[in-house]
Amino acid sequence: MVNRGGTCVRRTQVGIVGAGPAGLFLAHLLHRQGIESVIVENRSRAEIEGTIRAGVLEQWTVDLMNEMGLGARMMREAHFHSGITLRFNGDSHHIDMEGLTGGKRVTVYAQHEVIRDLVAARLEDGGEIVFNVGETSLHDLDTDRPKIRYRCGKDGEVEEIHCDFIAGCDGFHGPSRAAIPAAVRTDYQKVYPFGWLGILTEAPPSHPELIYANHERGFALLSTRSPEIQRLYIQCDPKDDIAHWSDDRIWSELHARLATKGGWSLTEGPIFQKGIIAMRSFVCDPMQRGRLFIAGDAAHIVPPTGAKGLNLAVADVVVLSRGLVDHYRSGRLERLEQYSATALRRIWKAERFSWYMTTMLHRNEAETPFEQRIHLADLDYVVHSHAAATALAENYVGLPID
Structure with missing residues (x-):
């Protein structure tokens, strides 16, 4: 120098x-x-x-x-999953990404x-x-x-x-x-009319893979950090104040949005971090x-x-x-x-x-009931069409670099 x-x-x-x-x-x-x-x-x-x-x-x-x-x-230390779960209308659907993509897995590592x-x-x-x-x-x-x-x-x-x-x-x-x-x-920019309220909680895993849920109350995501710490998200107003969200309110929303007809239950634990992020x-x-x-x-x-x-x-x-x-x-x-x-x-x-997954899984108050039903139809198509599930899996586990 x-x-x-x-x-x-x-x-x-x-x-x-x-x-x-x-x-x-x-x-x-x-x-x-x-x-x-x-x-x-x-x-x-x-x-x-x-x-x-x-x-x-x-x-x-x-x-x-x-x-x-x-x-x-x-x-x-990472978590290796064979796929993800899409949850809507109270039903769960496993997307076998490993099987659909010739062995590629979902790796959760912060x-x-x-x-x-x-x-x-x-x-x-x-x-x-x-x-x-x-x-x-x-x-x-x-x-x-x-x-x-x-x-x-x-x-x-x-x-x-x-x-x-x-x-x-x-x-x-x-x-x-x-x-x-x-x-x-x-x-080029798009600002979405919703945000994510994310938490970290001391609890064992409630499910062996990520759950993406479309619910009438809004989107929810169950993820993981470690065998002892889990990360979860719920859709919210991006301008909301985190002070308005008590732990009891957060757990109530998570239970409602992740509920299934089969009686699956979410394991609670102490929340030690929470915050709201905007989506764009x-x-x-x-x-x-x-x-x-x-x-x-x-x-x-x-x-x-x-x-x-x-x-x-x-x-x-x-x-x-x-x-x-x-x-x-x-x-x-x-x-x-x-x-x-x-x-x-x-x-x-x-x-x-990312836009496709976001619009398909979230509830937008500005959308008409017709548009909301289109998103549910899209989810139904993905879980019942091998071609549609393969397209989602290929994008999720990663397209090749040119």
Whole structure:
């Protein structure tokens, strides 16, 4: 590192903004190919590893983690399900995803656990993550020497990373997407009229796989974290105050929405975390400007119903890493120039599937009774048609990367 006019400057091949799944996976993919990178992150290691987020991994994501030597703890601690249960009109229907997709499974492994594994492996490999940076900005993106400028902590010195390329993996509110001028990009967005109230509870599993329920009172989802901790969600008004939801009210709604004609029962336990999240879809096109490439939540958001968020971020950086490797091996830029178009093909398929699952399973007060019956008919078709069930299963366990 050198000091130029009071600014500390370092050099790397790829500068990565953000230590979420996209940024960490990209760093590992590049490291395997001998390409240097530095990650800058505005939060602390404890914050990124301690932000609890659910996660369902597509089969190819699981395979990739194992191939990269990152999956040992996942294979010990994750939950591997043969499928999911769709519940509506009081009846349960198992979708045998493993059978419908030639052996691909549903892997439940929380996103923050993935991040813990990736951070530990990155640091063990000697890779650099600069935590707690502030005032991050991007410069000279249309040149062959783009720069990441940041402050070390809130009041520390200004530092710069001079690099060949920048990967903006800094989430929806980071500076990377904003560095693509609004005049040259199109932002596609849909805001849904409902949110999810999620809880974590100390209780044993009530069911061996995820349950997605369409009920006249609203959607519900039963998931899991561990043999002792379960995660559950109910549809609610996204503007509601969590203070209005006592534990008794939450359990009452969960019992009602997950009830079956067969007498299945939900196991309760102490609730130790609860909160409300809004639901939306978002896509930025294009996902690149000059030597800047954005990935993950910086480029797109999907509602969690389709379990696509983390997997889509990883798919982005797999495509990006291939372009970078091609450039460093051959000097060609063609794959990098096609990054956005290639990534967006898969992104829009994931957006479609997430929208489909969300609209089919939720109750929207703005919809007519006719539209609500259409959604129930769609569910009935899925559980009684091999072709429809196969299409759902293929999308859920993960489409191939182009």
